[in-house]
Amino acid sequence: MTAKHRAIHDELLGRILSGTWAPGAAIPNEVDLAREFEVTRPTVARALGELVKEGLIERRRRAGSRVAERQSREAVLSIPLVRREIEDEGRVYAYRLIEREMLAKPGPLVRALIGPGAALRVKCLHTAEGAPWQFEDRLINLATVPAAERQDFRDRGPNEWLVDAIPFSRATQALSAEPASAEEARRLGIAEGAPVFVVTRRTWLGDDPVTQARLVHPGASYRLIARDRGPG
Amino acid sequence: MTAKHRAIHDELLGRILSGTWAPGAAIPNEVDLAREFEVTRPTVARALGELVKEGLIERRRRAGSRVAERQSREAVLSIPLVRREIEDEGRVYAYRLIEREMLAKPGPLVRALIGPGAALRVKCLHTAEGAPWQFEDRLINLATVPAAERQDFRDRGPNEWLVDAIPFSRATQALSAEPASAEEARRLGIAEGAPVFVVTRRTWLGDDPVTQARLVHPGASYRLIARDRGPG
DNA sequence: GAGTGGTCTAGACCACGGG
DNA sequence: CCGTGGTCTAGACCACTCG
Numbered sequence A, B: 001m002t003a004k005h006r007a008i009h010d011e012l013l014g015r016i017l018s019g020t021w022a023p024g025a026a027i028p029n030e031v032d033l034a035r036e037f038e039v040t041r042p043t044v045a046r047a048l049g050e051l052v053k054e055g056l057i058e059r060r061r062r063a064g065s066r067v068a069e070r071q072s073r074e075a076v077l078s079i080p081l082v083r084r085e086i087e088d089e090g091r092v093y094a095y096r097l098i099e100r101e102m103l104a105k106p107g108p109l110v111r112a113l114i115g116p117g118a119a120l121r122v123k124c125l126h127t128a129e130g131a132p133w134q135f136e137d138r139l140i141n142l143a144t145v146p147a148a149e150r151q152d153f154r155d156r157g158p159n160e161w162l163v164d165a166i167p168f169s170r171a172t173q174a175l176s177a178e179p180a181s182a183e184e185a186r187r188l189g190i191a192e193g194a195p196v197f198v199v200t201r202r203t204w205l206g207d208d209p210v211t212q213a214r215l216v217h218p219g220a221s222y223r224l225i226a227r228d229r230g231p232g
Numbered sequence C: 001g002a003g004t005g006g007t008c009t010a011g012a013c014c015a016c017g018g019g
Numbered sequence D: 001c002c003g004t005g006g007t008c009t010a011g012a013c014c015a016c017t018c019g
Helices: A004-017 A030-037 A041-053 A082-087 A108-114 A146-150 A158-165 A182-188 B004-017 B030-037 B041-053 B082-087 B108-114 B146-150 B158-165 B182-188
Strands: A057-060 A064-067 A074-078 A093-103 A119-128 A131-141 A170-179 A195-205 A208-218 A223-228 B057-060 B064-067 B074-078 B093-103 B119-128 B131-141 B170-179 B195-205 B208-218 B223-228
Touching: A004 A030, A004 A041, A030 A041, A041 A057, A082 A093, A082 A119, A082 A131, A108 A119, A108 A131, A108 A208, A131 A158, A131 A182, A146 A158, A158 A208, A170 B170, A182 A208, A195 A223, A195 B195, B004 B030, B004 B041, B030 B041, B041 B057, B082 B093, B082 B119, B082 B131, B108 B119, B108 B131, B108 B208, B131 B158, B131 B182, B146 B158, B158 B208, B182 B208, B195 B223
Parallel strands: none
Antiparallel strands: A057 A064, A074 A223, A074 B074, A093 A119, A119 A131, A131 A208, A170 A195, A170 B195, A170 B223, A195 A208, A195 B170, A223 B170, B057 B064, B074 B223, B093 B119, B119 B131, B131 B208, B170 B195, B195 B208
C-alpha cells in the first residue's frame, strides 16, 4: 500500500520533471487538486508541502503555487565516520595516533579557529588496507569538551569519540583541493605539492566551538560522491 | 504564530541534541507526547515524521521510537549555476566558448560516458572579474537532446541552456582533487600538475543519459561550502 | 473583501511486527 | 494478539496577500 500523499507527490513530480508543467507555471490550487485525485485537501497539502521542502515548487497565499523558476540544484553529501567509510567497502581499517598535545595558551591562529582557552591538538592517520587514507589534524576546545583531556586517543580516533560522547548543534564543512604540505605529504606517502582533497569541518554546541578538523585525503585515491537531493 | 508541530519538533530536537535523550534511548509514544503537549496525535506524528526525515530518530511499529544510534552526518551541497555563483558575490561574470565539436561516431571512451550515438562536445571557460574560475568540458547526448545541435553556445554556456530547456530526472555528482592536465592548466592559467577541484556531474532523463560535465576549478581559489543538513 | 495556503482537531481504519 | 505507528477524512478556523 503506497500512501496517497506519496502517490500524489510522485505524480506531480513527474509533471514537473517531464516539463508538462514548466518552470514558473502555475499549479492548480489545493481544492482543484483534491477533486482531481479524489482526496481531501489536507492530503494534497501534504504532498505539496513535500515538494516545497524539495525546492521544486513555491507557494504563496492568495497567489497560489508555481513550479520553482530556478531549480535549486542541491546534493546531499554523506559524511560517514572514516572507519565506516572504509569498512563498508570491505577493506581493513586501521588507526594510528601521531601526536597529542595540550595547548594551554593557544596562539592567535588556534584562537581564531576555535576560540580562546585551552585546546587539545590531535594528529592521527587512518589507513585502508595499510595505505594512508586520511590524515587528520584536529583541535578540540577543552572549555566546551573538558572530558577530552582524559582521553589518550591511542586506540580510537577523536572523530569516533566525539561522535559518541559529544552532542553538537551546528556544523559546517568546506571542501577544497590543495597542494600537500610537507607534513601531509610525509604522512600520506605522496609528493609535497601533490593534490590533496581537504574537508575542513567545524562544530559548535550552542555558540561554543567544539572542534575544528582538517581531514586530508590523497587526491589520487579519493573522491566524494554526492547523491542528488529531492525526489525521494 | 509558530506552528505547534514545529514547536514540538524543536523541543524534541533540543532534547536530542542536548543529550537529554541519548542515542538509542526510547522516546515516549505518540499518545503520551500528545498528552504532554496538549495536542492531538496527528500533530505530534507530524513533528516526529520530520525528525525521521532528518535522520535524528528511528521508528518501528509496535517497537516505538528511538533516538538514532549513528547520527547520520549529512550535508547539503548547493550547486548553483556558475553565473549565479559569481554574480551573487557581486563579481563580474564572463563566458567564452573554446570549442564546439560534433562527434558523429564517438570513440569507446565517450560512449562509456554518455552512451552510443552522436554527441556534442563543448569546452568553455567561465571567468570571475576576468580571472579563470571554471573550465568546463561537457558531452551532450544528441539522441536525448537533439535540440542541442541547433545551439552554437557562443554567448551562453551549455550549462545555462540545459537548465532552462531540458528537464532531467536524475543526477550524480562526484568531487575530487586532481593535478591539472596540460590543457586545464593552460585554460586556467596555472601550472600543469597544480591541484584543481573537479566536479563531475552526470544527468539522465529517465534511463537516457543527458549530459556529462567535468567542471574544473583552480584549487588555490576555490572551495565548496556544504551546510549541515537537518535541524531547521 | 475574498481566495488561497497553513494548520489543527476529532475520530477512524489499517498495517506492521514484537511478545 | 494487540500496541504502535501511518494515514486519511471531514470540518473548521485563521493568516496572509492580492486585487
